[in-house]
Amino acid sequence: MKKKIRIPDTYVIIFFVVVFAAILTYLIPVGSFTMEKIQYATETGMKTRTVPVPGSFKYALNDLGQPLVQGVPIFAAGGDMSVTNYIFEGLVSGDKWGTAVGIIAFILITGGAFGIILKTKAVEAGILNMIKKTKGSEALLIPLVFLLFSLGGAVFGMGEEAIPFAMILIPIVVGMGYDSITGIFMCYISTQIGFATSWMNPFSVAIAQGVAGVPVLSGAMFRIVMWVFFTAFGIVYTMKYAKKIKANPELSISYETDKFFRDDFKADEAEDLEFKFGHKLVFLTIFLGMSWIVWGVVFHGYYLPEIAAQFTIMGVISGIIGVVFKLNNMNVNDIAISFRKGAEDLIGAAMVVGMAKGIVLVLGGVDAGTPTVLNTVLNSVAGILSHLHASISAIAMYFFQSVFNFFVVSGSGQAALTMPIMAPLSDLVGVPRQVAVLAFQLGDGFTNMFVPTSGILMAILGIAKIEWGVWAKQQIKFQGVLFVLGSIFMIIGVLTNFQ
Structure with a gap:
């Protein structure tokens, strides 16, 4: 009789992701971007956001002038971040307006x-x-x-x-x-x-x-x-x-x-x-x-x-x-x-929700102006995309935004962190900026149905009394179909010069 594979509990899955994230902090040097305030128009007036300056990435350096690798400790006192307090720090992070x-x-x-x-x-x-x-x-x-x-x-x-x-x-x-x-x-x-x-x-x-x-709320008919x-x-x-x-x-x-x-x-x-x-x-x-x-x-x-x-x-x-x-x-x-x-x-x-936020905190958080592993990854991906053909770059942007949503599930937070980098990059590779926004939209929205770091998804699964691992087994095929269909729209956007 074939032995049935038991799907790990959601807490177990997140724990091993935290361990993996902790290992990355010992392998990848930390870096940051110069930040600037920008204004943009909306239907309700002008809004202001602090965003990273494209091309301003720099590594933090150690005493020898080499890129700094800042491994997260196993245990830390004084309220500092460590692997073993990822749950506590995740639970108490943020404010009443969002995660966690x-x-x-x-x-x-x-x-x-x-x-x-x-x-x-x-x-x-x-x-x-x-x-x-x-x-x-x-x-x-x-x-x-x-x-x-x-x-x-x-x-x-x-x-x-x-x-x-x-x-x-x-x-x-x-x-x-x-x-x-x-x-x-x-x-x-x-x-x-x-x-x-x-x-x-x-x-x-x-x-x-x-x-x-890009003009706010433009490109409505395509969408x-x-x-x-x-x-x-x-x-x-x-x-x-x-x-x-x-x-x-x-x-x-x-x-x-x-x-x-x-x-x-x-x-x-x-x-x-x-x-x-x-x-x-x-x-x-x-x-x-x-x-x-x-x-x-x-x-x-x-x-x-x-x-x-x-x-x-x-x-x-x-x-x-x-x-x-x-x-x-x-x-x-x-x-x-x-x-x-x-x-x-x-x-x-x-x-x-708190545990998932702990993953991001282990990686240093999502502040583009503070040296973190996530900033280094974002800059490296931008470098890779700059050498690809326009259509392939567009799909690669979509894929990256999908993966990045695992770490930053806040739509507005992800937009503020990635769009200042992806928009100028899209100009270099021949991808319309409107398509770069589309990559963010599709990558963020569709993977919200799948990632265990989404507090809303986990709450609804809790109501249905379904473990995330069981849900993921059902979702993986659906996510694959959505990605293929989304990629087709990305290519159409590139070929039609969607503005």
Whole structure:
């Protein structure tokens, strides 16, 4: 009998990546760029960013005047970075606006808020009611939801907002006879396809174009065509996959972990859960809350702190409704208990965010003005690309941005770090700057679906109770297809001199 290969736990994978990163610090000298402030125009006015100056890279030197190799220590005192405190340093890094502290707080708060909502049993009652009313037409839900979420990714950079939707959608699609993978495609893969092919995303394409010296939000028609193509491809792929799983659920890689959702659904069916007025009020709260979030993000630039507060309000109101209408026999203490339980369910995903940030810190961080290994790698790649043909350079840029996203998953951060180097380089090799921006977009957005350093992905996998290694096994083929299709658009951009 053939022995089944056991896929390593996500924590194990990240640990070995940290070890590999630590080894690199003993082999690759550190370097930095001269930094400068630039201004670029946006729809809301002029923005300022500090970016590296092209061609300004220089190695840090040791006492002998040689390039400095700065190996990260195994242990360090005084709060300095070391291999053995990568988890702690990763968890406490950043601020409330992003990785890691902000994302971790956001994950735990939204997990808690939806823990309250799930306690009311409104989601389960709604699922049963919807399945009864849509018998035979459930498949229509897949293209509709995928399209809406892809549009959200394209228009306002929807990402973190997909986390609470996953808590609702995954149980729904499993209850309909599909699997949690289908749910993840509908509410997360869709957003990243929109994110990667956006013509107006303020958090990626607008910043990348501004930093690259390209008119902000230019080249929209090319990108809209690309968005339509990839969204249609994603819908067809998801529907074909979902049809296969519905015909034979045991083909799903998440069949075992989906047992949790199936058992819960069967219990609710046996209970013949009625969709009461109180449940409808909870759904109305969710709808109004989500509408408020979209309005705030699109028109007022709401981000993690504001959205976390909005989810807290949604959770508390849902809890009060649950107590008043005795949904699932809720009392006041159940609001606190279910909030705690919801946060507990996502603590593993929150830990991964800190661990993933630890990888970057071991390599010295992402400040282009501070001597780090990542800066040396960025400069070396730029040197290699300068000797390639235009079309090959374009694809190589796309590949590099895809790999670099493992270390810098922040779209705006990656744009500020790489675009000042890649944009002038594209001039040298005959690649339009607009195509260099495209390489960043596609490389950043598509690999967000795959890299274990993405806090949003890990949170959604945590909701679905799927290990990253299992997910990677399913994703690798899909990522390969996306890369080939993305490369074709890159070549078209070069050949048509996309401006």
